[in-house]
Amino acid sequence: MIGPIRAFALLAGLALLGGCGSDYAPPPDATTGEPAAQLGRVFDVTVDLPHVVFDGGRRVGVVLDLELRVEEPAPGTHPARLVHHGARVAGEPEDVTDLGASTTTLIETGERFETGRIGPVRVAGVTFEYFLRGTAGPGGWTAAGEARESQTALGGRFDAWRRQRLLVAATDFSIAASVDLLALERDADLVVRADRARASSDPFLRVTGDAAFLVNRLSFDNVVRLDPQRDFAAAWQAGVGIGANPHDVLLVAEDRAYVSRYEPPFNDLLVIDPRGGASRGTIDLAPWAENPDGTPRPDRLCAAAGLVFVGLQDIDRTFTRYASGKLAAIDPATDRVIGIVSLPGKNPGTLERVREPDGGVRLYVALGGIFPGLLAQELSGGVAVVDPVNLAFERWALDDDDAGGNIGALAIARPELGYAVVSDASYRNRVIAFDPRTGTVLRTVWETADYVPEIEVTGGGLLAIPDRSFLAPRVCLFRVPTAPGDTETPAGCGALRRPPFSLESLD
Numbered sequence: 091m092i093g094p095i096r097a098f099a100l101l102a103g104l105a106l107l108g109g110c111g112s113d114y115a116p117p118p119d120a121t122t123g124e125p126a127a128q129l130g131r132v133f134d135v136t137v138d139l140p141h142v143v144f145d146g147g148r149r150v151g152v153v154l155d156l157e158l159r160v161e162e163p164a165p166g167t168h169p170a171r172l173v174h175h176g177a178r179v180a181g182e183p184e185d186v187t188d189l190g191a192s193t194t195t196l197i198e199t200g201e202r203f204e205t206g207r208i209g210p211v212r213v214a215g216v217t218f219e220y221f222l223r224g225t226a227g228p229g230g231w232t233a234a235g236e237a238r239e240s241q242t243a244l245g246g247r248f249d250a251w252r253r254q255r256l257l258v259a260a261t262d263f264s265i266a267a268s269v270d271l272l273a274l275e276r277d278a279d280l281v282v283r284a285d286r287a288r289a290s291s292d293p294f295l296r297v298t299g300d301a302a303f304l305v306n307r308l309s310f311d312n313v314v315r316l317d318p319q320r321d322f323a324a325a326w327q328a329g330v331g332i333g334a335n336p337h338d339v340l341l342v343a344e345d346r347a348y349v350s351r352y353e354p355p356f357n358d359l360l361v362i363d364p365r366g367g368a369s370r371g372t373i374d375l376a377p378w379a380e381n382p383d384g385t386p387r388p389d390r391l392c393a394a395a396g397l398v399f400v401g402l403q404d405i406d407r408t409f410t411r412y413a414s415g416k417l418a419a420i421d422p423a424t425d426r427v428i429g430i431v432s433l434p435g436k437n438p439g440t441l442e443r444v445r446e447p448d449g450g451v452r453l454y455v456a457l458g459g460i461f462p463g464l465l466a467q468e469l470s471g472g473v474a475v476v477d478p479v480n481l482a483f484e485r486w487a488l489d490d491d492d493a494g495g496n497i498g499a500l501a502i503a504r505p506e507l508g509y510a511v512v513s514d515a516s517y518r519n520r521v522i523a524f525d526p527r528t529g530t531v532l533r534t535v536w537e538t539a540d541y542v543p544e545i546e547v548t549g550g551g552l553l554a555i556p557d558r559s560f561l562a563p564r565v566c567l568f569r570v571p572t573a574p575g576d577t578e579t580p581a582g583c584g585a586l587r588r589p590p591f592s593l594e595s596l597d
Contacts, residue, residue, distance in 0.1 A: 123325075124317075126301065126302075126315045126316065126326070127319035128161065128162075129163050129300045129302060130159060131163070132252070133233075133251065133252055134155075134251050135154075135156040135251075136154070136248065136276070137222070137237045138237065138246045139154070141245075142218060143216070144179050144180070144213075144214045144215070149179050149214075151179070154186065155177065156174055157175060158170045158194075158196060165198035165230060166197075167196075167197045168196055168198075169195060169196075170205070171192060172193060172208060179213060186211050186212070188209065189210045189212055189217065194207065198230065201226050203224045204221075204224070205221050205222045205223075208222070218240070219240040220238060220240055221238060222236075222248045230252060232250065232251055235248060251275070253597065254273065255595070255597055256554055257297070257302060258271070258272055258593055259289050259295050259590070260563065260586050261289065261293055261588060262589055266588060267290060267588065268289055268587075269286045269288075269289050269293070274550075274582070280582040283321070284587060286321055287304060287324045290310035291310075293305070293591060294307055294338070296340070297594045297595065297596060298339065298341040300341075301315060301341050302316040302318065302594070304316055305349075307336060307352075309333075311332055311335065311336060312328060312330060313330055314327045328362060328366070330362075331351060334351040334356045336350065336351055336352065337351075337352045338350045338389065338390050338400075340393060342398060343422070344364075346364070347362050347364040348373070348391055348398060350388040350389060350391055352387055354385050358373055358376070359372065359373040359375065359391075359400060361425060373420060373425050373427065375402060375427070379413070381405060381406040381413045382406055383406040386403075387404060388418075390440060392442070394443045395478040396421075397420060399418070399431075399441060399453060399478065401415065401416075401439065401455065402415065403415060403437050408464075410465060414433060415433040415436050415438035415455075415471075416430050417453070417455070419481055430481075431483060433455060433474055433483060434486075436459050436470045437457060437458035437471060438455050439498065439499070440499055440500040441453055442455075442502045444502050444526075451479075452477060452478070453478050454487060457470075457472055457473070458498060459471035459496050460496075469490040469496065472492075472493070473488040473500060474486060474487070486529055487529060488508070488510060488524050488529050489529060490512075494520075495512040495514040495520075496513045498512070498543070499545045502526065503553070505526060506525055507526075507532075507570070508523070508525075509522065509535065509547065511542045518537070519539070520537045522534055535555070536555050538559075540557065542555065542558070543591050544556060544593050546594065546595050547570060548595040551569060552568065553568040553569075553570050553578060555567075556589070556590035558589035558590060562585065563590060565586065566582070566584075567581040
């Protein structure tokens with residue numbers, strides 16, 4: 091969805107750039123042209139071995155700061171890379187030298203959390219090995235248990251936290267733009283690692299399946315796959331057609347991904363090979379447009395019930411004539427549109443797949459209506475609930491009249507708690523919490539005169555909100571409440587060099 095604020099800023103930026111088309115590329119040192127690794131997980135671990143003796147007994151006990159990197163997206167028994175960040179012997183800082191292969195095995199099955207032998211490591215002249223055996227907490231976000239030094243079998247303890255990470259595309263809509271990495275480590279320390287990859291002035295991030303992509307949109311017209319093994323540097327980049335203005339990408343198989351191409355004359359989904367970006371065909375969407383120009387404006391993509399759904403904004407070339415929004419349902423086995431879901435509102439944006447308490451799946455669709463600008467503001471949207479099995483609109487989860495403005499970004503934490511960005515006629519933006527079961531607005535979490543382009547809820551229960559303040563750009567995190575009646579609590583803000591624009595949770 092293109093709101094008037096973003097459209098104005100992009101046009102200003104493009105006036106400076108002069109447009110780059112599909113020839114836009116990060117510098118050669120940022121693009122390898124090689125396959126990218128799949129997304130994995132990172133655990134921060136504190137290991138306390140109180141019986142290890144140093145300096146002939148003058149100091150006793152060591153605490154190790156350990157990082158476990160697992161290059162598999164799901165629990166199981168997997169190799170893990172080790173990084174020791176330091177140690178404290180009797181409270182005094184010491185370096186750690188890993189004399190082993192810097193790898194171990196991590197076992198995560200049910201509540202079991204266990205490593206193979208770690209080391210040998212050398213700390214303050216003493217060499218030892220150790221292993222961890224413990225229990226994982228709910229959802230696998232924490233673990234704790236015993237740590238034992240291998241030779242003596244003397245015991246200690248460990249505590250582990252799965253790191254929560256967000257990719258952030260930051261841009262001021264001019265030439266400078268980047269992909270940064272924001273991480274909450276040990277469930278306490280917020281760390282920003284800047285400039286993981288270069289981006290265009292109109293970037294969009296997408297984590298899909300086990301892959302992370304950067305979509306460089308208006309006038310840049312390319313898709314970049316980011317490599318987790320190289321700290322999310324660009325692995326490859328592929329143009330998708332000059333003037334195509336790609337809006338989203340979705341992995342549908344190991345060798346196939348869909349890219350929505352928003353601008354005419356494309357009006358389709360491009361099928362690419364996600365291993366290198368080669369084109370593998372198209373899916374025409376023009377037959378389902380109802381506006382006078384026949385431009386479907388395919389935007390966001392989402393997989394549910396074995397199908398792929400693409401939101402069709404159905405807006406003409408001048409952005410002044412809107413048909414009702416709709417979802418096209420595509421069979422990924424045949425690359426064919428098998429049905430259309432008519433939506434009772436205009437301008438569909440974010441699509442969220444939500445598992446309901448009864449085990450069923452629903453799609454939640456943010457319908458923006460018409461933002462004030464070229465036309466007067468029109469509240470003809472909200473958050474719609476769609477049955478992806480029967481291809482039918484079911485109900486409203488939120489009415490934009492009740493919310494008090496146009497609905498922008500959307501994030502569903504669970505069936506009884508959602509978040510939406512609401513923009514009023516004076517462009518003031520609020521992030522609200524609402525109950526999708528009843529459509530009740532619960533509270534305002536954030537309010538600002540700045541544009542709020544996206545929000546994100548992580549798997550570990552953090553709500554991320556971009557603050558595009560010119561003087562102090564940042565991303566702020568809030569802990570999502572787990573009990574009815576509780577409210578969001580701040581978890582910290584990560585300062586950035588550029589205003590944040592697109593957010594994607596990696597965990």
